Amino acid sequence: MPLLQLEGVSKRFGQVVVADGITFQLEEGASVGVVGPNGAGKTSMFGLISGDIKPDSGSISFEGRDLHRVATPTRCRMGIGRTYQIPQPFEHMTVFENTLVAAQQGARTRGVASYEKAYQSLERVGMAALANRPAGSLALLHRKRLELARALSSNPRILLLDEIAGGLTDAEVVDLSAVIRGLQGEGIAILWIEHVVRALLSTVDRLLCLANGALVADGEPREVLASDAVRTVYLGGRIINESGVS
Ligand SMILES: Nc1ncnc2c1ncn2[C@@H]1O[C@H](COP(=O)(O)OP(=O)(O)O)[C@@H](O)[C@H]1O
Ligand SMILES: [Mg+2]
Incomplete structure (x- = not known):
């Protein structure tokens, strides 16, 4: 049975x-990447997968269960974790408190178990030292990592990562990609939207390309990038190469 369909x-x-x-x-x-023009x-x-948007038609299932009538918080508890393109922490809460909320709501932990889960997630993304900082004071890299820690706190079976490397320096992208590969190594499935193609190529073994809402390519990453379908999508706009979309 597929994990997600x-x-x-x-x-x-x-x-x-x-x-x-x-x-x-x-x-x-x-471990799958997603590219496509803005x-x-x-x-x-x-x-659509996380439940924030209802489809007009078609079906989505997770571990064989049809998600049609399943609300977003339940999908999260089932193991669908998500980060947002624009990080949305509770600005006035600390990094730890933000992660704790996710551990309590997403993984349904209580008491000490929540604290442990939250702390583990912060450690996993290299944020433990910043646990007491207000989330609103974080720079972009740390906001992105906090998004990841929050998603991890819900014990995901799959992580939906939305442009988590965008806006970061080359060295930061390398670090973050290593963290993501580590999570995949633990058996968490990755579906990663990213314009930083280099980061994707270091991590995923399959690539999807979307254009105008349609899946125009699905396959081995370098073959997908070289395909006529993908070249046509980016034609007249930006051409994909290994150092990103330029
Ligand atoms: N809630 C919404 N209401 C109306 N239009 C929307 C909504 N969400 C997204 N769109 C539009 O749908 C298109 C696809 O958006 P999006 O999924 O954010 O694309 P991408 O992430 O690939 O850049 C865009 O034209 C966007 O403006
Ligand atoms: Mg987007």
Whole structure:
């Protein structure tokens, strides 16, 4: 049984088609990247999987369970963890408190178990030393890592990462990619939207490309990047190469 399965998933907002019959499946522990021009529907696809957006048609199932009537918090507890393209911590709470909320709400832990879970997640992403800092005072790298720690605190079976490397320096991207590879090594499946193609290529073994809400390529990363379908999508705009989208 696949871990995650999308079957003909479609969604439009007025005239804008954000998902156009998307079909693919992910196996347990898979490591998959997602590329596509701005506005392609990548973030919307995460919203459809996490439950923030309801599809107009098609079905999504997780570990064989149809998610149609499953609310977002339940999906999180089932093991669908997500980071947001624009980090959204509780600004006035500390880093630790932010992670603790995720451990309590997402993993349904209580008492000492919540504290342990929250601390472990912060350690895992290299943020333990910043535990007492207000989240609102963090620079971008640490905001991105906090997003990851919060997602980890819910004990995910899959992590949906939305441009977690965007805006970081080269060295920061290398560090963050290593953390993500470590998580995948522990058996957590990764579905990673990223414009920093170099980071994806160091981590994923499969790549999806979305354009106008449709899946236009799905396969081995370098083959997908070199494919006519993907070149056409970026034509007249930006061409993908290994140092990113330029
Ligand atoms: N809630 C919404 N209402 C209306 N339009 C939306 C909504 N969410 C996204 N869109 C539009 O859908 C398109 C796809 O957006 P998005 O999924 O964020 O793309 P990507 O992440 O690939 O850049 C964009 O044109 C965006 O403006
Ligand atoms: Mg997006």
